[in-house]
Amino acid sequence: MVAEIKKAKYIYYHCSRFKGKCPEKYVRQEVLEEKFSELMNKLTFPHWILAEVQQVLHDGRAAEQRDREETRGRLAAEADRLQRRLDVLYSDRVDGRIDVEFYDRMVAQWRDERARCLRDMELLDSADDGYADDALEILRLVQNAHHEFAKRPPTEKRRMLNLLLSNCSWAHGCLTANFRHPFDIIAENVVCGAGLGAWRQLRWPVERQL
Template identity: 55%
Template structure:
């Protein structure tokens, strides 16, 4: 079988870059294969070396080797150390079988070709399946290890932007704040929490502050920035596979700032309204009566403001409208809101009396939060006593206690917010009602720039 084979390619692979940095595996494979080739009179036409995992097909050098063999029909052999160096998945096996080359597994003392006996092919197939099972088992163990690490409070994978991967004093891989990018991420959340900036404006501010991706040093895109602002890990808590975990890493933002940023993002997603006022007072307040698209303002001849349909759903035939005409229509609508002092007093009294139901619901919600906070505190205390008395492990205590403390802190923050809003709820409503009954007369006096916010 070897007499007809004069040229072959050499293929070597290690599964991780750590193995390559050790400097042993690849040189050992090459030395072994060269010795085999010399002993059997085989000329090595080309060498292909991969330093990466074989879990996915499409390895760089593996693909180049296949292309080489398809182009060089006089080279009909592959020299490789052993089965799991050549392939670890069934797709690679089928690809190599279709190629019709002779494969020498040097360390195993096996030569496989189209002329091999069925028993040899069967045994080789068993080895491929065993190799596939091995890599699947490694993957499963890796996932289990990442889940366990996450539950212990250690971020289990590549550090999010703003952090970096390091080794702690005990040798464990952890994340710490990136001194260059971390402070910018903190400011990014603070800017977002104000509600004054769109995502694109936040991306511009981040770029001006020097925030760059780790790969290539490119400025962060708007989509990347949105993922950053939605990532709970920056508050010290993170979700992993649907579970909430209290991290051991230092947070870049407080829980309150993170919550405020989420409220801004949620509100923007729901209303699709820009964070800052538009240039024209009525932009964003009207839609086209013909097609339902937004109406936008435009200056004509440097001084006249006209509004027209954006035509987002297709060309719209509605004519442009002068701003003065729209002002008059708004004035007419606001004029219908007027009612005298006697009527206002009756409405005021009805609102205060009718607030009793809302007040009860408000108080009940506070009580529910208080009961939940007390329940969590009791669970934390019981957990601590179970640990002291040896009924549970310290590891289980350290995994559960931070999560329950975070949930209790959230209950207390919600209670505080409800207490603060209790008295302001009615007063704000009545103030808004009083403002509305005089809106028509006020609209006449407001400057053009204030009419939108009014």
């Protein structure tokens, strides 16, 4: 659809007729905005849900951090143990208590194992637990999407729609659209009147789009 200004102040949308003649009538911008606003109202949920989900995400992040610290401690201990073995092995080789073939074989094996421990520690240190912050930011956005949409200027309204929706179409006076992931999960929970048990599943990995 494309916009067209009438009488220098009214904005109407109509089919671009890219595929030929279209039977759809012109529609006022205000009508489209109202339809989009009604659609976004499907994302509205009680404030207590946000507070509960925030607590769930906080607890989950704390538990994951504890697990990472415990795993890192085990890996560090294993890396130290392997280094001590390598030190003893070197002393035994210098003192002639073991031959070169055995030394070379065990050095290669224990160095590989220690390197694996160090790599796993680096992965733990670089782990991103920012999904909780991203999830909460998305929840705050969509919780107020219905009210925020009405207040935004046209360019920001378009940005909100592009962020939240896909496959929008207008036919026979009706608007149809799909919510993008993960907003589709939120809309589904709202429409179904889901309890906290369902909302606890909203610990999705999200790309920061805001």
